[in-house]
Amino acid sequence: MKNNFNHSIFEKRKKRLINELPENSIVIIPNKPLSIRSNDVEYKFRPESNFYYLTGFEEPNSICVLKKERKHFTYILFVEPKDKEKEIWTGKRAGKEGAKQIYRADESYLFSEFESKLKYFLSDTEHVYFPLGQNKNLELKITSIIDELKRSNRTSTKSPKNISDPRDLIHRMRLIKDNYEIECLETAASIAKDAHILAMTCVKPKMYEYEIEAIIECRFRTLGASGPAYPSIVGSGKNSTILHYTINNKIIQKNDLILIDAGCEYNYYASDLTRTFPANKRFNPAQKAIYKIVLEAQLKSIEQIKPGRRFINSYNKAVYILVEGLKDLGLLKGSTEKIIKKGEYKKFFMHKLSHWLGLDVHDAGPYLDAKGKSIKLIPGMVMTVEPGIYIPDTQDIPKRFRGIGVRIEDDVLITKTGNKVLTDGTPKTIDEIEAFEA
Numbered sequence: 001m002k003n004n005f006n007h008s009i010f011e012k013r014k015k016r017l018i019n020e021l022p023e024n025s026i027v028i029i030p031n032k033p034l035s036i037r038s039n040d041v042e043y044k045f046r047p048e049s050n051f052y053y054l055t056g057f058e059e060p061n062s063i064c065v066l067k068k069e070r071k072h073f074t075y076i077l078f079v080e081p082k083d084k085e086k087e088i089w090t091g092k093r094a095g096k097e098g099a100k101q102i103y104r105a106d107e108s109y110l111f112s113e114f115e116s117k118l119k120y121f122l123s124d125t126e127h128v129y130f131p132l133g134q135n136k137n138l139e140l141k142i143t144s145i146i147d148e149l150k151r152s153n154r155t156s157t158k159s160p161k162n163i164s165d166p167r168d169l170i171h172r173m174r175l176i177k178d179n180y181e182i183e184c185l186e187t188a189a190s191i192a193k194d195a196h197i198l199a200m201t202c203v204k205p206k207m208y209e210y211e212i213e214a215i216i217e218c219r220f221r222t223l224g225a226s227g228p229a230y231p232s233i234v235g236s237g238k239n240s241t242i243l244h245y246t247i248n249n250k251i252i253q254k255n256d257l258i259l260i261d262a263g264c265e266y267n268y269y270a271s272d273l274t275r276t277f278p279a280n281k282r283f284n285p286a287q288k289a290i291y292k293i294v295l296e297a298q299l300k301s302i303e304q305i306k307p308g309r310r311f312i313n314s315y316n317k318a319v320y321i322l323v324e325g326l327k328d329l330g331l332l333k334g335s336t337e338k339i340i341k342k343g344e345y346k347k348f349f350m351h352k353l354s355h356w357l358g359l360d361v362h363d364a365g366p367y368l369d370a371k372g373k374s375i376k377l378i379p380g381m382v383m384t385v386e387p388g389i390y391i392p393d394t395q396d397i398p399k400r401f402r403g404i405g406v407r408i409e410d411d412v413l414i415t416k417t418g419n420k421v422l423t424d425g426t427p428k429t430i431d432e433i434e435a436f437e438a
Contacts, residue, residue, distance in 0.1 A: 007104040009180050010056045013173065017054065018066055018073040020169050025127040027066040027166050028142070030135050034060045049359040050131070050170050052268060057103055059093060061111045065121060076121075077105040078114045119145050124158045129166035167364070174358055175365030176380035181358065182413065184269035185382055188225065189411050189422035192263050192271040195219035196426050199260055200436055205279050209234040209248040212260065220264040229270035229361045233261035240276065240405030241390040243351060252279050257287055259405055263361060270361040272384050273423045274409035277433045286400040290389050291430060293325030294406045297387040301353060305377060305385070305412055305419045311367055312374035315353040318387045322349050326389070331401065348389050357382045357411055381414045382422070 017027065031051040035043045045060050055064050057077065065076040082095035099108035109117060122128065122145050130142060142163075149159035177185065195216045202215050212234045220227060231246040239245045240259035252258060256279045263271035276291065278284075283291060300321055301314035323345050326332040331348065332339055339345055356363035363382075369375050386409035393403040411422040427433050 005056060005102050006180070007056070007102075009178070010054060011104065012178075014054055014066060014073070014075060016173055017166070017169060018068050021068055021129070022127055023068060023070065024125055025068045025129065026121055026125045027064075028128070028130040028138070029054060029064040029066075029166070030131075030138055031057070031060060031062040031064075046268070049268070049364070050167060050174075053170065053174060053359060055103060057094070057099075063111065063114055067121065067125070074106045075104070076107045076109070077103060078109050078111045078117075081110050115141060118142065119148075122146060122149060122160060125160050126158065127162045127164065128160045129164050131167055132163075132165045168366075171364035172366065174363065175356065176378060177358060177382055177413075178380075181269060182380070182382075184267045185271070185357065185411070185413070186422055188229070188264055188266040188269050188271035189273070191220060191223045191225050191266060192273040193423050193426045194223060195262065195264070196260060196273055196275055199262075200275070200277060200427060200433075203252065203258060203277075203279055205252055205254040205256075207252050209236055209239070209250050209252060209258075212252075212258070213248045213262075216260070216262045225264035225266045226268075227265060229263045229265040229272065233259065233274075235259045235261075235405065236279065238393055238403035238405075240407075241392065241403060242405075243390070254280050255284065257283075257404060257406065259407055261407065261409065268359055270357060270359070270363075271411055271423065272357055272361050272386075272409060273411065273426060274386060274407045275426060275428065276406045276408065277427075277436075281436065282434055283430060287404055287406075288430060289329060290391070290401065290404050290406050293322060293329075294387050294389050294408050295429065296325070297321040298385055298408045298410070301387065302385050302410070302412060302419065302421065305383070305414060307377055307379055307414060307416065307418075309377050310374040311354070311377060311383070314385060318353050318385075319345060319349070322387060322389065329401070331391070331397070348391060349387065350390070351386075351388070353387055354383045354385055357384055377414045379414050379416045383412055383414070385410055385412055 029051050032048045034045055037043045047058050061080050063078040067074045077099040079099050080093055082093055096108040099105045146160050198219050199212050199216050213232045217228055233245055234248045235245040236250055236252045236258045237256040239250055240257050257276055258279055259276045261274040263273050297318040301318040304314040304317050323336050323339050356365045367375055386407055388407035390405045391401045413420045413422055427436050
C-alpha cells in the first residue's frame with residue numbers, strides 16, 4: 001500500500017477519459033484476480049495495466065467504476081476488506097477507508113458488494129463501457145442486469161442503450177506518455193543499460209547462459225526494479241537465431257555471439273533492450289559483416305523517428321538497408337525492390353522493427369490512423385527499434401554465416417524536435433564492444 005501516493009496523476013487520467021464520454025455513462029474496469037502457479041502457490045500479483053493506469057491501485061480483487069452524470073463524475077472503488085488474520089500472511093490492505101483516504105475514491109465498497117450494487121449503477125444509465133471478452137463472469141453479470149432492466153415494466157427506470165469497450169479510448173491515452181510515465185521509462189531504461197553493461201563485463205566462455213540471466217536480473221532488483229519486464233533472453237551461438245529463446249541453459253563457447261534481450265519493470269513501466277556481442281570480445285569476419293548491416297539499419301531507422309513521420313517509415317528504412325547488406329553478402333539475390341515486394345528478406349528478418357513501450361512491454365496503442373494509414377508520430381510516444389538478422393543453419397547458406405543471430409534494440413522517446421534514445425550509452429558499435437574491458 002502506498003503512503004506517498006500521488007493521486008493527481010491518476011485523477012487527470014480519469015478526467016481525460018470521462019471527458020471523452022457522453023453524458024449518463026458508466027465505465028467498469030476490473031483488476032485481475034490472483035492466479036495459481038501450482039497447487040496452492042500463487043503467481044506474484046501484478047495489476048491489470050488499464051486498471052492501474054486509471055487508479056494506481058495495486059491490490060487484487062478490485063474494480064474501478066466511473067460514473068458520469070450532468071458533467072460530473074464519481075469515482076468508485078470496490079476493494080477487499082481490512083482483515084487482521086489475512087494481513088498477517090499477505091500484508092496490509094487499503095480497505096474501504098484507504099480507498100478513499102489514499103486513493104481518493106469518492107465512494108468505496110467491499111469487493112463482495114459489487115454484484116448487489118451493479119444494478120443500482122446501471123439503472124438510469126444510457127451508456128455502459130467495460131472490456132468485452134476480458135472477464136466472462138463480469139460480462140455475464142452486466143448483460144444479465146441490462147436484460148432485466150430492459151424487461152422491467154417500470155417506466156421511470158431507463159435501461160442502457162449502448163454497450164461499448166473503453167479500451168480503444170484508454171489505449172489512445174496510454175500512447176502519449178505524461179511526464180511521470182516518461183520518468184519511469186527513463187529509469188527503467190537506465191537500469192536495463194546498467195544490467196547489460198554488467199553482463200558484458202562478466203561474460204566468459206564456459207559460463208552457462210542462465211548465469212548471465214541471473215547476473216542481469218539481480219542487477220535489476222539491486223537498482224530498484226521489481227524484476228524483468230519479460231522472460232530474459234540469453235542466446236549464445238545458434239540460440240541467438242531463436243527469437244524468443246528463454247531456456248538459457250547452454251554453455252557459452254569461445255567463438256559464440258551472445259544475444260541478450262532483457263528489460264526490467266520499474267513502477268510497472270518496462271524497458272526493452274537488446275545487445276549482441278562476442279563471448280571472446282572479438283567479432284570474427286562473418287559475425288562482423290552481419291553486425292555492421294544490423295547496426296547501420298538501426299542507426300538509420302532511428303533517424304526516421306521524429307514528429308510528423310509515420311510509424312512505418314523507420315521499418316521501411318531498416319528493411320531497405322538489411323536487404324542491400326544481405327545482397328552484398330550474397331545471401332539475397334535480385335533487385336532490392338522485388339526482394340522487398342515478395343518478402344524474401346523475411347527468411348532472415350521475420351519480425352517487425354518496433355512496438356510501443358509503456359506499462360506493457362508490447363504496449364497499448366493503435367498503429368494505424370482512422371484512415372488505415374500508419375500512424376503519425378507525436379511527442380510523448382515511446383517505441384522500440386530492433387532490427388535483426390537471423391541466419392538459419394541450413395545447407396543453402398555459406399558455412400561461415402550459419403547460425404549467426406544479431407539483434408540490436410533501443411528504446412526511443414519521440415520529442416518535440418526529434419527523438420531521445422533512452423537506452424543510449426549501452427555499448428553498441430563494434431569499436432565500443434571490442435574496446436570494452438572486463
